Amino acid sequence: MTTSPEDSGAEVCVIIPAAGSGTRLGEPVPKAFVDLGGATIIERCVDNIPDSLGASIVVVVPADLVERARELLPGVVVVSGGAHRSDSVRAGIAAAGTARILLVHDAARPLTPAHVFTSVVEAVAAGHPAVVPGVPVVDTLKQVTSDASGLELVARTVDREELRAVQTPQGFTRDALLRAHTDDSGLATDDAGLAERCGIPVHIVPGDPLAMKITTPWDLRIIRDVVGETAADAEARS
Ligand SMILES: Nc1ccn([C@@H]2O[C@H](COP(=O)(O)OP(=O)(O)OP(=O)(O)O)[C@@H](O)[C@H]2O)c(=O)n1
């Protein structure tokens, strides 16, 4: 059972930025409130956080959906977010109480397995200030430029062995996440990117394909199939 950060004394707080609009998904409601097999994406995301963490949970949603989210998510602190993901993360940090380890987890990755949460928390608890889950890249990657006609032209092939596609939850000591968010100038698509800029070392632990992010209609189709198959398997076993 989760409790609010102020009264929980929890060592771990999971902050879930869920205040995006889901433009690339193109559904009529903001992405976190889209149905995924009979529950909203944000409900599934919260349900999927392993109880074993004993974590408090802060969910950050669009201002006009704060009350709706509170109805859907009893026991969870809900606050309103900002224009950019990092603004929403900062709103979450402000509501996160005194937890020593802060995880930032996209609502858009609702099926992230328990082992990913556990590995991230264990690595932060072991003394690493910033830890992110990552998976090897399977495609061959080309860095591109453009030719005189504007057609994309390959500049070079990137060595994929050196690359990881990073997921969430991204874990930080409280100090590291606060430091990372003191300077939000320029582009950073994740919290680890902000930490890197401050010179904070960021370590990688194994991610998981199930931690996939719902960004496009194709992603939603795949994840709905996964949820449907998991439910069918569970029914067949019972
Ligand atoms: N102002 C914002 C923007 C994003 N997010 C959250 O950050 C996570 C990752 O963002 P993304 O997948 O890009 O979601 P959207 O911003 O909603 O998508 P889009 O860019 O297609 O609009 C999501 O859980 C999203 O709700 C947020 O809390 N506040």
Ligand SMILES: C[C@](O)(CO)[C@H](O)COP(=O)(O)O
């Ligand atoms: C945080 C993230 O999910 C890590 O892969 C990703 O960077 C979010 O990117 P988006 O462009 O906001 O979807």
